[in-house]
Amino acid sequence: MTDPAIELKGISKAFGPVQANKDISIRVMPGTIHGIIGENGAGKSTLMSILYGFYAADAGEIWVKGQRTQIPDSQAAIRAGIGMVFQHFKLVQNFTVLENVILGAEDGGLLKPSLAKARGALKSLAEEYELSVDPDTQVQHLSVGHQQRVEILKALYREADILILDEPTGVLTPAEADHLFRILDNLRAEGKTIILITHKLREIMEITDTVSVMRRGEMTATVKTAETSPEELAELMVGRKVLLRVDKAPAQPKAPVLQIEDLRHVDGQGVERLRGISLEVRAGEILGLAGVAGNGQSELLNVLGGYADATGTVRVNGKDIPLSGAGCDGMARRGAGIAHVPEDRQREGLIMPYTAWENTVFGYHRDPAIQSGVLMNNAAIREEAGAKMQRFDVRPPNPDLAARNFSGGNQQKIVLAREIERNPDVLLIGQPTRGVDIGAIEFIHQQIVRLRDEGKAILLVSVELDEIFALSDRIAVMFDGRVMGTRDAADTDQRELGLLMAGITEDPGGDAFEAVDAALERKDRREAVHG
Numbered sequence: 118m119t120d121p122a123i124e125l126k127g128i129s130k131a132f133g134p135v136q137a138n139k140d141i142s143i144r145v146m147p148g149t150i151h152g153i154i155g156e157n158g159a160g161k162s163t164l165m166s167i168l169y170g171f172y173a174a175d176a177g178e179i180w181v182k183g184q185r186t187q188i189p190d191s192q193a194a195i196r197a198g199i200g201m202v203f204q205h206f207k208l209v210q211n212f213t214v215l216e217n218v219i220l221g222a223e224d225g226g227l228l229k230p231s232l233a234k235a236r237g238a239l240k241s242l243a244e245e246y247e248l249s250v251d252p253d254t255q256v257q258h259l260s261v262g263h264q265q266r267v268e269i270l271k272a273l274y275r276e277a278d279i280l281i282l283d284e285p286t287g288v289l290t291p292a293e294a295d296h297l298f299r300i301l302d303n304l305r306a307e308g309k310t311i312i313l314i315t316h317k318l319r320e321i322m323e324i325t326d327t328v329s330v331m332r333r334g335e336m337t338a339t340v341k342t343a344e345t346s347p348e349e350l351a352e353l354m355v356g357r358k359v360l361l362r363v364d365k366a367p368a369q370p371k372a373p374v375l376q377i378e379d380l381r382h383v384d385g386q387g388v389e390r391l392r393g394i395s396l397e398v399r400a401g402e403i404l405g406l407a408g409v410a411g412n413g414q415s416e417l418l419n420v421l422g423g424y425a426d427a428t429g430t431v432r433v434n435g436k437d438i439p440l441s442g443a444g445c446d447g448m449a450r451r452g453a454g455i456a457h458v459p460e461d462r463q464r465e466g467l468i469m470p471y472t473a474w475e476n477t478v479f480g481y482h483r484d485p486a487i488q489s490g491v492l493m494n495n496a497a498i499r500e501e502a503g504a505k506m507q508r509f510d511v512r513p514p515n516p517d518l519a520a521r522n523f524s525g526g527n528q529q530k531i532v533l534a535r536e537i538e539r540n541p542d543v544l545l546i547g548q549p550t551r552g553v554d555i556g557a558i559e560f561i562h563q564q565i566v567r568l569r570d571e572g573k574a575i576l577l578v579s580v581e582l583d584e585i586f587a588l589s590d591r592i593a594v595m596f597d598g599r600v601m602g603t604r605d606a607a608d609t610d611q612r613e614l615g616l617l618m619a620g621i622t623e624d625p626g627g628d629a630f631e632a633v634d635a636a637l638e639r640k641d642r643r644e645a646v647h648g
């Protein structure tokens with residue numbers, strides 16, 4: 118009988134009082150794609166970090182291809198044929214693709230011969246697995262989807278035959294995700310083994326052969342994908358029935374709250390990232406901003422949130438907001454009624470070494486309501502933070518834990534709790550459910566709709582088209598720093614938006630995914646030349 122590619126036996130791991138993994142056993146057969154799902158904080162990343170040598174397990178054994186294997190560090194993982202593609206890529210931005218691929222795997226330090234060898238290897242890998250990317254382009258000029266291909270190439274160049282992907286589609290467009298799945302399909306056909314961590318049940322159903330469910334540190338079920346359904350998986354994960362769509366009544370929009378006219382922003386390199394944006398968000402509506410990451414959505418949120426300068430006009434309830442100089446900062450914006458859930462929770466949303474309770478007031482800490490004398494009223498804030506964490510189901514609901522010690526999805530919930538519970542007039546919300554489990558998504562979506570129904574104006578940025586569709590009343594599409602069009606959510610579809618996201622305003626007919634891929638590659642190349 119064939120040995121499993123990976124077999125974990127009785128793995129346990131605790132972080133202080135938190136038992137992140139409890140006696141976990143799984144087997145993954147070669148040439149298969151094995152999905153791992155579970156709530157935020159269930160222990161998925163911890164388990165994979167043990168397999169990749171980042172953490173030592175407190176107990177348990179790792180077997181690779183029938184051999185008991187010690188994996189004390191990532192070098193040992195690579196030697197055992199295990200490669201990992203991280204959520205946050207670990208590429209050197211100003212190195213070329215080729216340089217990134219060979220980095221750390223140079224032959225005896227002789228760069229030249231290894232460059233030539235790598236170029237050949239890259240070419241054949243690209244042909245074999247649809248992994249094409251220009252070896253001489255600097256990584257910083259590549260789209261996120263192409264950067265991810267470089268990560269996969271790196272692993273394959275190191276001869277990995279077991280690949281772990283941690284939420285790989287979180288930052289991809291539908292076309293890019295589709296392409297990634299074709300790559301994974303090809304890898305499986307060649308006998309490679311893939312472990313895929315994802316919160317998206319659609320992906321599990323589409324690509325995996327088997328799926329394991331984790332809950333509160335334990336592996337609670339392993340099933341054949343063909344014999345299960347999204348509803349059953351959701352229930353196994355969360356322990357109750359989950360509504361897999363957003364329940365909302367039609368919007369009742371009132372007067373405009375946020376008015377944006379001819380907004381322009383030039384970045385530190387002198388590149389114009391916002392090229393004359395005009396948009397309006399009314400009270401009681403959710404305007405979704407769709408687009409491929411890197412087309413100005415992040416800059417727009419940053420400008421509106423007070424973190425970047427711009428020219429043009431922004432009004433909130435008819436009042437001009439300063440776009441540069443004094444009064445243009447995050448705190449002033451929050452004072453003006455604009456709350457902001459930034460896209461990058463770790464860099465902009467939280468201060469990682471600080472406790473959860475401190476993080477629940479950052480940005481609002483000068484508000485008289487939370488001051489007592491000249492100091493913050495810490496005891497009251499701490500208590501309120503605990504209640505907020507309960508309401509947003511942050512796990513563990515411990516306000517004294519540092520932000521960095523929460524799992525990714527739970528960190529996101531802390532930021533959301535802070536901003537949503539302020540009841541702002543305008544909520545800017547970037548990638549609200551990135552890395553968040555389906556039980557929590559249901560809750561977060563309900564909270565966003567509740568704010569809308571209370572008459573707030575919401576500007577939602579998401580690379581998830583499903584999320585844009587589920588929440589938005591109107592949808593604007595950004596491409597290359599401009600708004601390509603605005604549609605009523607009820608009058609458009611994935612295909613039309615997908616094309617607009619690639620800057621295509623006339624439907625070319627035929628395979629829209631290919632047209633989109635080609636258009637985005639042209640944009641990548643243009644930026645590489647002019648970048």
Ligand SMILES: Nc1ncnc2c1ncn2[C@@H]1O[C@H](COP(=O)(O)OP(=O)(O)OP(=O)(O)O)[C@@H](O)[C@H]1O
Pocket residue numbers: 132135136137155156157158159160161162163164512513522523524525526527552554
């Ligand atoms: N370095 C650490 N120190 C303390 N606690 C930690 C550390 N890393 C993880 N934990 C805790 O271990 C538990 C499991 O976390 P893990 O990141 O493995 O969850 P996950 O299933 O990957 O979650 P998510 O879907 O949110 O990414 C959580 O309760 C988390 O707070």
